[in-house]
Amino acid sequence: MFTIPKGTKDVLPRDSYKWQFVENAARETAKLFSAREIRTPVFEYTELFLRSIGEETDVVSKEMYTFNDKKGRSLTLKPEGTAPVARSYVENALEADSLPLKMFYFTPVFRYEKPQEGRLREHHQFGVEVYGSASYLMDAEVIALANTFLKKVGVKDLKLNLNSIGCPECRKKYNEALKAFLQKNVDNMCSNCRERFAKNPMRVLDCKEENCKAIVKGAPRIIDFLCDGCRAHMNGLESALKTYGIDYVINPDIVRGLDYYTKTVFEFVTTSLGSQGTVCGGGRYDNLVESVGGKSTPCVGFGIGLERLIMLLEKVGTEMINTNRPDIYIAPQAGDYALQCVDIVKTLRGGGICAETDFMGRSVKAQFKYADKTGARFVAVIGGNEIGSGAVEIKNMLDGTKETVRLDKITEYVRSKKQ
RNA sequence: GUGGGUAUAGCUCAGCUGGUUAGAGCGCCAGAUUGUGGCUCUGGAGGCCAAGAGUUCGAAUCUCUUUACUCACCCCA
Numbered sequence: 001m002f003t004i005p006k007g008t009k010d011v012l013p014r015d016s017y018k019w020q021f022v023e024n025a026a027r028e029t030a031k032l033f034s035a036r037e038i039r040t041p042v043f044e045y046t047e048l049f050l051r052s053i054g055e056e057t058d059v060v061s062k063e064m065y066t067f068n069d070k071k072g073r074s075l076t077l078k079p080e081g082t083a084p085v086a087r088s089y090v091e092n093a094l095e096a097d098s099l100p101l102k103m104f105y106f107t108p109v110f111r112y113e114k115p116q117e118g119r120l121r122e123h124h125q126f127g128v129e130v131y132g133s134a135s136y137l138m139d140a141e142v143i144a145l146a147n148t149f150l151k152k153v154g155v156k157d158l159k160l161n162l163n164s165i166g167c168p169e170c171r172k173k174y175n176e177a178l179k180a181f182l183q184k185n186v187d188n189m190c191s192n193c194r195e196r197f198a199k200n201p202m203r204v205l206d207c208k209e210e211n212c213k214a215i216v217k218g219a220p221r222i223i224d225f226l227c228d229g230c231r232a233h234m235n236g237l238e239s240a241l242k243t244y245g246i247d248y249v250i251n252p253d254i255v256r257g258l259d260y261y262t263k264t265v266f267e268f269v270t271t272s273l274g275s276q277g278t279v280c281g282g283g284r285y286d287n288l289v290e291s292v293g294g295k296s297t298p299c300v301g302f303g304i305g306l307e308r309l310i311m312l313l314e315k316v317g318t319e320m321i322n323t324n325r326p327d328i329y330i331a332p333q334a335g336d337y338a339l340q341c342v343d344i345v346k347t348l349r350g351g352g353i354c355a356e357t358d359f360m361g362r363s364v365k366a367q368f369k370y371a372d373k374t375g376a377r378f379v380a381v382i383g384g385n386e387i388g389s390g391a392v393e394i395k396n397m398l399d400g401t402k403e404t405v406r407l408d409k410i411t412e413y414v415r416s417k418k419q
Numbered sequence: 420g421u422g423g424g425u426a427u428a429g430c431u432c433a434g435c436u437g438g439u440u441a442g443a444g445c446g447c448c449a450g451a452u453u454g455u456g457g458c459u460c461u462g463g464a465g466g467c468c469a470a471g472a473g474u475u476c477g478a479a480u481c482u483c484u485u486u487a488c489u490c491a492c493c494c495c496a
Contacts (some may be wrong), residue, residue, distance in 0.1 A: 003487080006488090057461085057494090058493075058494050058495085059494080059495080062494095063494080063495090080495095080496090109496080110496090111496095113493095113494070113495080114420080114421095114493090115488090115489085116489075116490060116491070116492095117489080117491090118496080119492065119494085119495075119496085122496095123495095123496060125496060126496090127496095206493095230496075245420095256495090266456075267496095276495075276496080278495065278496060279496070280496075281495075300496095303496060304496070305496025306493085306496080307496080308496055309496085311459060317421080331454090331455080333454050337487090361462085363449095363454085364454050364455060365447085365450095365455065365456080366448090366456095367453085367455085367456090368455050368456040368457095369455095369456055369457085371455095371456070372456040373456085373457095374456060376456095379456080381454060381455065385454085385456060392456090395455070395456085397456070397457090400455095400457090401458085402455095419437090
């Protein structure tokens with residue numbers, strides 16, 4: 001017996017409607033905001049991710065699926081969706097299109113991690129990336145897009161956490177201040193944090209160790225060290241969010257783990273998913289395009305984890321509309337009528353009706369059960385009476401009522417009733 | 420990468436201190452008189468009890484190893 005690789009999941013026929021529901025909502029929302037779809041390959045040259053995400057990050061340093069192809073080129077399965085879009089933007093000179101350019105995508109992303117609740121080695125993201133605008137209005141727009149989508153899909157208890165990690169200039173000052181603050185307690189921190197202190201002191205802030213939590217209390221916050229430009233950006237974003245009517249909390253602790261972020265960072269977080277509560281993460285990355293070889297271009301974007309989102313919807317009991325149901329099931333009264341049923345089904349399908357019939361030689365009763373389970377909206381039995389009279393009783397499976405319809409009018413009948 | 424936990428039918432789980440043919444619920448299939456679902460009742464199919472080794476007269480049950488899964492840390496979606 002073969003088993004599925006660790007950290008991956010099949011989407012089964014009985015569940016695929018959930019994905020379709022979420023993806024349709026995402027597409028509709030993207031369209032509402034005039035974002036257009038972009039598709040990039042599942043793998044890229046490894047160098048792209050080293051440059052853009054940052055070699056010191058966990059994602060790059062230990063989580064990438066990297067391999068050599070037959071010509072010895074180093075390729076990597078995409079560990080996130082943003083860098084490939086940046087590569088494509090530069091490579092295809094998309095700045096020649098009118099800016100701002102709003103894009104969205106669906107993509108699998110691969111990270112070699114230890115799987116747990118809400119964390120997989122292959123997961124899927126709905127992502128949005130907007131290029132060309134440095135305005136805080138665009139940050140708000142992108143957040144509003146995410147918010148609209150999440151609302152549309154039916155999640156309620158998500159909290160928007162907002163922070164600014166400044167530009168490289170303010171961050172440098174902040175790191176110095178933070179180090180100075182932590183200096184006296186370095187010896188009392190956990191071993192992880194001692195390392196973090198040296199490499200990236202900001203990471204000490206979200207340590208869960210009680211000791212470190214205590215040490216960190218009262219630490220300077222990046223948000224207090226913003227330069228005038230970054231501060232104005234943040235203030236502007238806040239007022240724009242108020243205009244959109246989107247609630248948020250400033251959370252000085254959120255620091256995204258990818259090096260390309262600047263200024264605005266945000267997360268939509270839930271408490272219903274255990275410790276993997278981040279359903280959507282994003283922010284501004286004004287230096288990414290340049291680091292990938294293009295000309296300096298301001299950008300904002302986010303990624304939403306589809307598995308986590310669907311898990312959340314299941315948990316809070318949101319109804320995901322199942323569109324994978326036959327409109328009508330045509331049941332042969334006995335095997336002799338199978339061909340007549342095929343003929344009727346053929347006609348119905350020609351008219352755009354999703355029609356199904358028996359392929360198992362089952363009794364009428366068993367066919368009704370089957371039709372019920374597949375969610376068929378109507379059922380009609382075809383036998384001697386119907387062929388003789390040219391009319392059939394069509395049963396409405398929702399309320400059990402029946403109506404008599406002429407055999408050559410079934411398509412019109414179902415079409416008029418099905419919406 | 421670091422720690423816990425769990426492995427028995429398709430799914431969720433019972434199987435007490437080791438004792439004969441391994442159980443339930445759900446699901447699946449089929450019946451409950453004549454061509455009609457959802458409720459109820461009856462019957463049926465389906466398990467090398469994760470794998471390997473050991474202890475024992477005897478192991479799903481005890482011990483060890485392996486593997487898988489899972490949760491938390493880390494990181495992220």
